[in-house]
Amino acid sequence: MSAKKFLEIWNLAKSFPGPRGKVPVVEGFNLTVAEGEIISLIGHSGCGKSTVLSIVAGLTPATEGTVIMAGKEVTEPGTDRGVVFQSPCLFHWMTALENVVLGLEQAMPQATRAQRREKASYYLSRVGLGDALNKKPSELSAGMRQRVGLARAFALSPRMLLLDEPFGMLDSITRCELQDVLLQLWREDKKTLLLVTHDVDESVFLSDRVVMMTSGPRAYVGEIMGVSLPRPRERHTVFDDPRFYELRERLIGFLEGQADHSATALPKAPSPPPAAARPARKLSAA
Amino acid sequence: MAFIELSGICKGYGPAQQRTHVLEDVNLSIEKGELVSIVGYSGAGKTTLISLIAGLIEPDRGTVSVGGKPVTGPGPERGVVFQNYSLLPWLSVLENVQLAVDQVFPQESQQERRARATKFVEMVNLGPAAGKLPRELSGGMRQRVSVARALSMEPEVLLLDEPFGALDALTRGVLQGELQRISQESGKTMLLITNDVDEGILLSDRIIPLGAGPRASLGPATVVDIERPRDRKALNHDARFRAIRLGVLEYLLESGKARRAERDAAESPPSKSAAPSPSAHDAASIVEVTP
Numbered sequence: 001m002s003a004k005k006f007l008e009i010w011n012l013a014k015s016f017p018g019p020r021g022k023v024p025v026v027e028g029f030n031l032t033v034a035e036g037e038i039i040s041l042i043g044h045s046g047c048g049k050s051t052v053l054s055i056v057a058g059l060t061p062a063t064e065g066t067v068i069m070a071g072k073e074v075t076e077p078g079t080d081r082g083v084v085f086q087s088p089c090l091f092h093w094m095t096a097l098e099n100v101v102l103g104l105e106q107a108m109p110q111a112t113r114a115q116r117r118e119k120a121s122y123y124l125s126r127v128g129l130g131d132a133l134n135k136k137p138s139e140l141s142a143g144m145r146q147r148v149g150l151a152r153a154f155a156l157s158p159r160m161l162l163l164d165e166p167f168g169m170l171d172s173i174t175r176c177e178l179q180d181v182l183l184q185l186w187r188e189d190k191k192t193l194l195l196v197t198h199d200v201d202e203s204v205f206l207s208d209r210v211v212m213m214t215s216g217p218r219a220y221v222g223e224i225m226g227v228s229l230p231r232p233r234e235r236h237t238v239f240d241d242p243r244f245y246e247l248r249e250r251l252i253g254f255l256e257g258q259a260d261h262s263a264t265a266l267p268k269a270p271s272p273p274p275a276a277a278r279p280a281r282k283l284s285a286a
Numbered sequence: 287m288a289f290i291e292l293s294g295i296c297k298g299y300g301p302a303q304q305r306t307h308v309l310e311d312v313n314l315s316i317e318k319g320e321l322v323s324i325v326g327y328s329g330a331g332k333t334t335l336i337s338l339i340a341g342l343i344e345p346d347r348g349t350v351s352v353g354g355k356p357v358t359g360p361g362p363e364r365g366v367v368f369q370n371y372s373l374l375p376w377l378s379v380l381e382n383v384q385l386a387v388d389q390v391f392p393q394e395s396q397q398e399r400r401a402r403a404t405k406f407v408e409m410v411n412l413g414p415a416a417g418k419l420p421r422e423l424s425g426g427m428r429q430r431v432s433v434a435r436a437l438s439m440e441p442e443v444l445l446l447d448e449p450f451g452a453l454d455a456l457t458r459g460v461l462q463g464e465l466q467r468i469s470q471e472s473g474k475t476m477l478l479i480t481n482d483v484d485e486g487i488l489l490s491d492r493i494i495p496l497g498a499g500p501r502a503s504l505g506p507a508t509v510v511d512i513e514r515p516r517d518r519k520a521l522n523h524d525a526r527f528r529a530i531r532l533g534v535l536e537y538l539l540e541s542g543k544a545r546r547a548e549r550d551a552a553e554s555p556p557s558k559s560a561a562p563s564p565s566a567h568d569a570a571s572i573v574e575v576t577p
Contacts, residue, residue: 171481173481173535176535200455239531240528246522256456
């Protein structure tokens, strides 16, 4: 296994049973991710983004194809992959600290109680909750609860984090704050991140590459856009950079094209031509 | 005096001992025909602000006036569009709109009222769906009905409370385009509440950030000096758009950071000395909500 091929997804397909036979959601999905990369999967609702993520997490079996992470085939969930959902699923009777410690009891069984608490409070302070360790979820805002979710995920030290619209329930300003928190955590821990989102700005701001999925059924990788904006990325420099807006526009263009496509030609038998058939666009930042 | 005038508004909720102060010293003037948007965190008090103008709630302090008259309750001259469409499920699109028309124009004949309702259903491009029930409509179509209903009352001002917040990005884009058209055609005074900075810039003459709560107040207003009609994609290449976007967003993020720092400072010493705020209205201890 080379670092360049940390995660490999080969010819992935997934179909679900429907009233009139199998419904193919994803088909011919291929992607290779390097270690430490931040990759966004973007596409319209229902295109199968979360299905791909769920297969990589080992929560859903693939119908066809293979997922290989760090040289090993993925067949079930494991502590090497952390998952962050839209809602952080915290236990409401436990404090923020206890919620993070709980995960560590599984991941660090041989550590002492004090060590686990120390690690948990370290990660909570890194997400800006150093003063809220003993708060219950009900005393925290939605944004703060998701900070706990991020702290818990990073504290478990997985090799890769899978984030399924992690900030989708937050208002757009709180979302910016959490994106900064996520980047900060990544800067120090350098996990490989696979992020499902439908927020164009979010995907450009965070990612090294944005993977654009076609609209389902039979969704596949339509285009991959490299984001070579320099890191560390600060919002005020990125949002002032014309390249950011070029990338943003290219993404919006792709999504709009997919919306037209899915509206006019819904169930088409053969898969449309792959990305190479699309006109190559000049893109200075890519 | 401006058409809509809020001065020195304070508003909180809860009993005096543990009152949550939502808005503090909010001042706002909107001229007739102006479209102003207010952008802020969810929970900052945006809906409180619009409810005060709509006359659904009263301020603790300060005054609200529309058209030179103090606001004492809701009225048909102020139309409101909420995020959840609040349509009557057993009435068709046309009937939902006509319900409002019947209330506001009782002196008109049945025919005139029907024509009025139809006109507004068509204005929001729902002509072909006039006979449908709300449950047969998508979220975007339902919100169109809600906009048609508010406009059909011929209000002097339209108050829009996160009207597109519940819609997916594509539908939102379409409805923003329609709102832009309606606003230009009708020249109505509008106040748009949103958490989407781009939406605020796209649509308005002026954009104003509402700082993080509690005790939220309005930040500096920015005039959106970009010619109309504005195109979402073309805006990407407009340096003015980028500058406004960055300015508003940074103001909001800074205000959120400042509020968090205040809260941490108030909480870190284990013996909580009820930190007296210089502008507190009452000496009672205060329970703060997190932004």
